[in-house]
Amino acid sequence: xxxxxxxxxxxxxxxxxxxxxxxxxxxxxxxxxxxxxxxxxxxxxxxxxxxxxxxxxxxxxxxxxxxxxxxxxxxxxxxxxxxxxxxxxxxxxxxxxxxxxxxxxxxxxxxxxxxxxxxxxxxxxxxxxxxxxxxxxxxxxxxxxxxxxxxxxxxxxxxxxxxxxxxxxxxxxxxxxxxxxxxxxxxxxxxxxxxx
Numbered sequence: 001x002x003x004x005x006x007x008x009x010x011x012x013x014x015x016x017x018x019x020x021x022x023x024x025x026x027x028x029x030x031x032x033x034x035x036x037x038x039x040x041x042x043x044x045x046x047x048x049x050x051x052x053x054x055x056x057x058x059x060x061x062x063x064x065x066x067x068x069x070x071x072x073x074x075x076x077x078x079x080x081x082x083x084x085x086x087x088x089x090x091x092x093x094x095x096x097x098x099x100x101x102x103x104x105x106x107x108x109x110x111x112x113x114x115x116x117x118x119x120x121x122x123x124x125x126x127x128x129x130x131x132x133x134x135x136x137x138x139x140x141x142x143x144x145x146x147x148x149x150x151x152x153x154x155x156x157x158x159x160x161x162x163x164x165x166x167x168x169x170x171x172x173x174x175x176x177x178x179x180x181x182x183x184x185x186x187x188x189x190x191x192x193x194x195x196x
Contacts, residue, residue, distance in 0.1 A: 071142035078138035079131045086130025090123035097122075137163045137187070153191055160187025 036043055057065075067073055099118075141159035145151055161184035168179025 071139060071146065074142050075135050075139035078134035082134025083127045083131035085134075086127035087123045089130070090126030091119060093126070094119045094122040133163065133167070136166065153188055153195070156187040156191035157184045160184040 137159055140162045141155050144158050145155045148155065161180040164179035164181070164183025165176045167183075169176035
């Protein structure tokens with residue numbers, strides 16, 4: 001049987017008599033089936049279930065996908081993104097603060113070095129807070145989703161409640177309860193909007 005360009009011969013190919021038997025290149029066969037082309041060049045209608053993601057994945061691809069879907073990776077990614085977003089937000093808000101930028105028509109009482117120091121402090125503070133919030137929320141949501149075994153709005157609400165409650169508990173029990181309710185409602189609203 002002639003497989004045409006779907007075969008390849010290597011040094012490790014088995015020998016039969018004085019000829020090497022070529023291996024069937026399964027990736028080439030799958031590509032031809034997906035394209036709807038036979039090895040002799042004839043066209044045919046591909047199977048409807050053949051999609052672009054049906055190629056077998058390598059061990060490296062599987063390992064990378066598992067790592068990216070892990071709670072550790074999601075938590076670290078949210079922490080880094082929260083830090084960057086918080087730093088940018090702190091930079092923007094410090095430019096609007098009259099104590100740093102000065103009032104309208106009046107220059108700031110701080111010199112350039114003091115102004116930059118204040119901007120850096122505020123950006124750093126916002127960055128740490130956003131990073132902590134992002135890591136707590138993302139990690140909690142991932143753990144809840146893993147425990148429950150499904151991805152739905154309840155995960156966002158529970159993660160928001162836990163994160164808001166823990167952050168609010170620093171100011172007391174009442175603030176913890178309000179933080180739980182507020183963050184849960186906010187998380188549910190955002191997740192509901194994004195899932196539509």
